[in-house]
Amino acid sequence: MNTEVRKRSITIAGHRTSFSLEDAFWQELQRIAMREGRSIAEMVVLIDEGREGNLSSALRLYVLGDLQQRLNMARPDETPALNPDQGEPE
Numbered sequence: 172m173n174t175e176v177r178k179r180s181i182t183i184a185g186h187r188t189s190f191s192l193e194d195a196f197w198q199e200l201q202r203i204a205m206r207e208g209r210s211i212a213e214m215v216v217l218i219d220e221g222r223e224g225n226l227s228s229a230l231r232l233y234v235l236g237d238l239q240q241r242l243n244m245a246r247p248d249e250t251p252a253l254n255p256d257q258g259e260p261e
Contacts, residue, residue: 181215190215190227199234 204214222229
């Protein structure tokens, strides 16, 4: 897996902003956008509006959350995911 972090730029609310993501996160973000019928810019705006912390971290956490949700839906009888804030099953 390519772990190189690449800087990307996008326009949000009329101003340019940049973020850094590994290719794997970028590709998964593109898949999510396509699945939801959104452009990458729309996805970034959506994630940016609800974020705490920096944009790059928020994008990674969004992708991780989407993957976890889909995994839990695919295997509902398995052990619940850990709550990262409490270290206990949700």
